[in-house]
Amino acid sequence: MQSISDKSQSQTVKALLALRELVVSGELVPGERVPELAMVERIGVSRTPLRAALIRLEGEGLLEALPAGGYAARRLSIQDVFAATEIRGALEGLAARFAAERRLGEPELAAILETQDQIDALVASGRSGSETFSEYVPLNERFHEQLAELSASPVIQQQIDRANAYPFAAASGLIDIQIHLPDARKILLIAQDHHRCVLEAIKAGESGRAETLMREHARLAHRYLRQALEDQEAVAQMPGASMLRRTG
């Protein structure tokens, strides 16, 4: 009963991705229960994989369990978003520290250094259009991913992945809006300098410095957000915007 285009992925994965998209895109009103049958019809899977997706998304913090049963899209305050970013910063800081304490040599750092060089080249190219950013985002994600791997701790990596699932909190979650911001290019340069300094610290085994830098790096997201919040149009474009509680 599966169509040809779906056969690559299981129904469970399909339900998870589709439902997450519905939540983050704001098609599901926060606070209102998500009717299983309606989702079944809309996504095209049966209740079983759909309910699996509901459970997983509750674990991710995108949904909340209702007391009467069932789930609803979670309502997030601006404070929640800031907290989530701080958490990601704390976790990535931990990852950086662990990496530094491992006393890594050139060979282990080769991969992430190459990513850094690629970003350097992109930033140095001077171009600053939307195509630059569309190249930047995957490279930036790769950098953060490689850093997490350097911690050599699956526990840390898993927690970082989880933190990235939060709307707004992901490392590249807010970069999309950056394009429209006045300081876009400047913040990009700063971010890349953070990357460089963190790698330096890791190479030198300066674990405390690595941790602090990585924490501060995450706080760049705060700046994006603050700037974006002054521009209602920009906020509306953000994935997960509809989950934000309006709190003046």
Added chain:
Amino acid sequence: MQSISDKSQSQTVKALLALRELVVSGELVPGERVPELAMVERIGVSRTPLRAALIRLEGEGLLEALPAGGYAARRLSIQDVFAATEIRGALEGLAARFAAERRLGEPELAAILETQDQIDALVASGRSGSETFSEYVPLNERFHEQLAELSASPVIQQQIDRANAYPFAAASGLIDIQIHLPDARKILLIAQDHHRCVLEAIKAGESGRAETLMREHARLAHRYLRQALEDQEAVAQMPGASMLRRTG
């Protein structure tokens, strides 16, 4: 701690508690797949709530998904346990900082101060038997819970809850073994002093100090663990001990 024989609970909750217990108690061998049918028979629920429990426990990090399908109890290294403790410390540190930055007054702090007083009284009583510890554990858990609440951030609280689900990493997870340790009473005194200092810092709005202290407080668990690891008997008694990979 809820008893497993709670008939009032739903099948889903029953399956979750029972399965978690089976994992942590080590009845399920790490790495080996957990057969659904066998668990169905053993726990006494149907496959549907059992599978819900499997999904949730994967999210908690106690189970890992097998590539061929199904799940297996996760295998943890000593490093994983240390990392999990660091994560908890980072999160509780964040909670302490947030609390400090909220400039809380006496009324908001009254509840946690009372808990602190109760622990003080218990520690000061001088008794040091197992009954003292059985009183201490719930009080200590309450303190940590109240601190998380003072952050006024549901995101932080949820993450801390999740971190506490990890074997060994929970705030009171290792206290049980403490009883058998030589420095038991001394560590207890130190822990209580940490609590006091953290509350002082929060009251004074010294957010950086509050964070640092709370992080260091979590590292007491490292000491417990290190001492316990020298005593094979003590290790065996720990919940989740069987999940530990023997690494020399």
Added chain:
DNA sequence: AGCGGAACGATTGTATACAACAAAACGATT
């Protein structure tokens, strides 16, 4: 005897039927 392949068995993934429950709507009574 060794290797390949097909059939079998066991186990998970998926769909759906049924039960329990809660909320809402309707009607009867005061």
Added chain:
DNA sequence: AATCGTTTTGTTGTATACAATCGTTCCGCT
């Protein structure tokens, strides 16, 4: 007319039947 009780309807919780898939074993072939 308002309120309480009952019925009805919709929704989730649970159980189970069915499909797909993976590993295994056994047989036949080289």
